[in-house]
Amino acid sequence: DTGVSQNPRHKITKRGQNVTFRCDPISEHNRLYWYRQTLGQGPEFLTYFQNEAQLEKSRLLSDRFSAERPKGSFSTLEIQRTEQGDSAMYLCASSLVGGYTEAFFGQGTRLTVV
């Protein structure tokens, strides 16, 4: 296993278009997180899953954002009708619930909305 994988690494899209990102967590990890990081800021929590259940969704996430983890393995984050303010690095992390839980982060998907 090579760690948390995110695709694509970079995405440039026109304002108003929809985009979808994918995250493949470490195989035995049952918890999966999505974060957004803009320049000069720390990662902001967006949402997280335990297996296929979405446990919490941040108030930062407008109705244009939706995340799924249909089979409790990979996850997708979709942004509809993108706006320039959505430009950011979108980070995914996974961990194993129980005992000490270290969250491993992927390299992120950098979204640029033009």
Add this chain to the structure above:
Amino acid sequence: GEDVEQSLFLSVREGDSSVINCTYTDSSSTYLYWYKQEPGAGLQLLTYIFSNMDMKQDQRLTVLLNKKDKHLSLRIADTQTGDSAIYFCAEMGNRDDKIIFGKGTRLHILP
């Protein structure tokens, strides 16, 4: 809601010790973390401390936790140019297990 605060910049001479400070608000925090992010790279977990510990040492890194004051610090001994990065403090709450990050401290190494 939960909040994590840290100073934005720190400049240290090469060979000196760096001390990065962090405060948090969630009294139910179970784990506190220090992550490192180098330019263009992902987040790398440096070290963590469980909330019932006061101190943890790992080679050049020393983490101190004052749970009463909700204060966490990271000391890097013998700071090297390779330590130049942004350091994020983060905490995991007991109630919901989500990890909340501070805005990061940019560590600049002076020759």
